[in-house]
Amino acid sequence: MTITLDEAVALVTLEADLLDHGQFHDWLGLYTPGGRYVIPIDPDAEDFENVLNYAYDDAAMRAKRVERLLGGRSISAAPPAQTVRLLSRYRMLASDGDACTLRCAQYLKELRQHRERDYAANVTYRLVRTPDGLKIDLKVIRLLIATEALTAVSYIL
Amino acid sequence: MSDQPDPRSFLSADRADGSIYNDPALFDMEMDRIFMHNWIWVAHRSEIPEPGDFITTFVGPHPVIVSRDRKGTVHVMLNRCRHRAATVCEQHKGHTASFVCPYHGWAYGLDGALRGVPHQNGYGDDLDKASLPLVNLRVADYQGLIFATFDHAIPDLDSWLGAAKPWIDLFMKQGAGWPVKTMGEHKFTFPGNWKIQLENTTDAYHFPIVHKSFLDSVDQETQDILNFVGGKGFVEDLGHGHSVMVMIPELVDLDDNLDAPIPERFLELAAQLAETYPPEKVRQIIRAVGGSGFNLNLFPNLACSMAFFRVLRPLGVSQTEIRHIAIGMDGGPDIANQARLRLHEHFQGPMGFGTPDDAEAWDRVHRGALAGRDIPILLNRGLAHEEKRADGHLYSDVSAETGMRAAYRQWLAAMTAEPAGETVA
Ligand code: FES
Ligand SMILES: [Fe+2]
Numbered sequence: 392m393t394i395t396l397d398e399a400v401a402l403v404t405l406e407a408d409l410l411d412h413g414q415f416h417d418w419l420g421l422y423t424p425g426g427r428y429v430i431p432i433d434p435d436a437e438d439f440e441n442v443l444n445y446a447y448d449d450a451a452m453r454a455k456r457v458e459r460l461l462g463g464r465s466i467s468a469a470p471p472a473q474t475v476r477l478l479s480r481y482r483m484l485a486s487d488g489d490a491c492t493l494r495c496a497q498y499l500k501e502l503r504q505h506r507e508r509d510y511a512a513n514v515t516y517r518l519v520r521t522p523d524g525l526k527i528d529l530k531v532i533r534l535l536i537a538t539e540a541l542t543a544v545s546y547i548l
Numbered sequence: 549m550s551d552q553p554d555p556r557s558f559l560s561a562d563r564a565d566g567s568i569y570n571d572p573a574l575f576d577m578e579m580d581r582i583f584m585h586n587w588i589w590v591a592h593r594s595e596i597p598e599p600g601d602f603i604t605t606f607v608g609p610h611p612v613i614v615s616r617d618r619k620g621t622v623h624v625m626l627n628r629c630r631h632r633a634a635t636v637c638e639q640h641k642g643h644t645a646s647f648v649c650p651y652h653g654w655a656y657g658l659d660g661a662l663r664g665v666p667h668q669n670g671y672g673d674d675l676d677k678a679s680l681p682l683v684n685l686r687v688a689d690y691q692g693l694i695f696a697t698f699d700h701a702i703p704d705l706d707s708w709l710g711a712a713k714p715w716i717d718l719f720m721k722q723g724a725g726w727p728v729k730t731m732g733e734h735k736f737t738f739p740g741n742w743k744i745q746l747e748n749t750t751d752a753y754h755f756p757i758v759h760k761s762f763l764d765s766v767d768q769e770t771q772d773i774l775n776f777v778g779g780k781g782f783v784e785d786l787g788h789g790h791s792v793m794v795m796i797p798e799l800v801d802l803d804d805n806l807d808a809p810i811p812e813r814f815l816e817l818a819a820q821l822a823e824t825y826p827p828e829k830v831r832q833i834i835r836a837v838g839g840s841g842f843n844l845n846l847f848p849n850l851a852c853s854m855a856f857f858r859v860l861r862p863l864g865v866s867q868t869e870i871r872h873i874a875i876g877m878d879g880g881p882d883i884a885n886q887a888r889l890r891l892h893e894h895f896q897g898p899m900g901f902g903t904p905d906d907a908e909a910w911d912r913v914h915r916g917a918l919a920g921r922d923i924p925i926l927l928n929r930g931l932a933h934e935e936k937r938a939d940g941h942l943y944s945d946v947s948a949e950t951g952m953r954a955a956y957r958q959w960l961a962a963m964t965a966e967p968a969g970e971t972v973a
Binding site for chain 2: 430432433440441442443444445446447452455456458459462464465466467468538539540541542543544545548
């Protein structure tokens with residue numbers, strides 16, 4: 392059964408809500424065991440494994456990232472920044488059987504230590520239907536300023 | 549210029565005044581006396597391997613092009629058109645036969661020579677193209693590290709690097725027999741003075757405190773290796789502001805101890821490599837993947853830091869850009885370079901498990917140093933047992949501030965030197 396735009400949007404909206412509200416353990420459950428969470432540097436990168444990224448997380452790294460944000464032992468993440476993000480401009484690039492590719496825009500505002508920052512990004516998801524429901528198999532966040540100098544990002548984009 | 553601050557008043561042998569981080573006039577002096585009169589690191593050979601390759605970067609605040617000409621010679625040229633000063637190239641990197649200024653179309657060769665001027669007859673005889681090349685800086689390299697300076701009178705690079713050279717040789721063993729290549733970079737800024745970052749690369753003391761959450765995220769064996777404060781490591785003042793901080797003595801020479809057991813976290817990689825390489829080579833590659841056990845701080849802007857290059861660039865008195873450049877084996881196995889990339893991502897960069905905490909600490913130094921007046925920054929750790937050995941170098945324990953004192957001595961020497969050299973016109 393083809394994945395509909397509505398189903399796909401519901402999942403990525405849930406992800407955005409969990410991340411903005413610090414429900415990181417629940418967030419981990421949205422991914423397939425082999426899923427990847429990627430923030431590339433090079434805007435044209437596709438072969439993420441062979442290039443340097445900001446993040447190229449498998450399940451183990453995602454879990455460690457969550458531990459770091461919640462553990463209170465990181466001075467840059469104690470507490471993590473507060474964020475509000477909006478997803479929009481959804482387009483289903485491909486939907487075929489039990490998998491689909493969804494692209495959207497993300498606009499995020501961050502507050503930490505009296506400083507507000509914002510990040511715009513194109514986000515591409517590969518979503519797959521599993522016995523446990525729809526899951527994220529790949530999320531690629533292409534930050535508009537990926538090739539510029541960033542500042543510390545102490546949360547999950 | 550009588551309104552220039554006196555650098556001596558900011559520094560004594562074992563402390564600095566807090567305003568050394570935030571005095572704008574002092575910063576302007578630094579951009580001249582330090583960044584125009586010392587060798588400044590600009591690029592690694594692998595970033596411009598072929599004739600025609602170029603990158604754009606900075607020497608202090610000055611935008612430059614680093615190019616390789618058709619004969620293979622490297623040029624570092626001010627990115628400033630000789631007509632009315634437009635930057636001639638804004639691409640971060642590329643390959644070209646010439647640089648054409650976008651404003652009025654003056655064209656320069658890879659060596660900076662002015663080749664073409666549109667409608668040149670508008671100048672009559674009043675334009676001597678030979679005297680209007682892109683301004684070339686003095687260039688030298690060591691082990692693929694390319695440096696440039698405005699100053700034609702300072703001693704050559706070899707004598708400037710001096711005792712740091714054997715440490716550079718050791719660092720490059722991370723090629724595991726292949727040349728070292730750069731593999732991308734994490735670039736970020738923090739709101740604070742560049743010297744806060746300069747100090748940090750020779751500060752082992754902070755590691756177990758600031759990097760708790762990183763240490764939580766690695767296996768016990770790695771935690772034990774990184775538990776070096778109070779251990780057998782040391783800091784050595786190498787002269788000219790350079791220093792080395794040896795955190796893991798067993799990982800100084802990566803070609804030694806090849807029969808040491810392979811760390812558990814690399815067993816899987818070793819098994820994969822064993823399908824292609826003999827056991828000895830596998831061990832060499834694995835040791836290279838793990839990185840070196842020391843930080844080599846080269847005054848003022850480069851560090852060969854365990855497994856990557858750290859490059860700093862002052863953007864303003866309270867704004868600094870840092871690049872952490874990943875390195876790997878040029879021609880080495882993909883799986884080994886992938887392992888290095890993943891290790892780099894784990895610690896470095898704005899989303900790494902280490903860098904954001906460092907940046908937070910530097911940010912706080914910057915803000916804290918604005919509090920009060922005439923309160924010193926202490927630089928005396930390890931002084932009590934610091935010793936001068938037969939080689940004439942100062943040594944102290946791994947968490948000593950010996951490397952910071954070395955850097956500040958050079959800072960003061962540069963800041964108070966009568967400019968001996970002529971800078972390029
Ligand atoms: S400013 Fe470059 S050609 Fe005029
Ligand atoms: Fe650090």
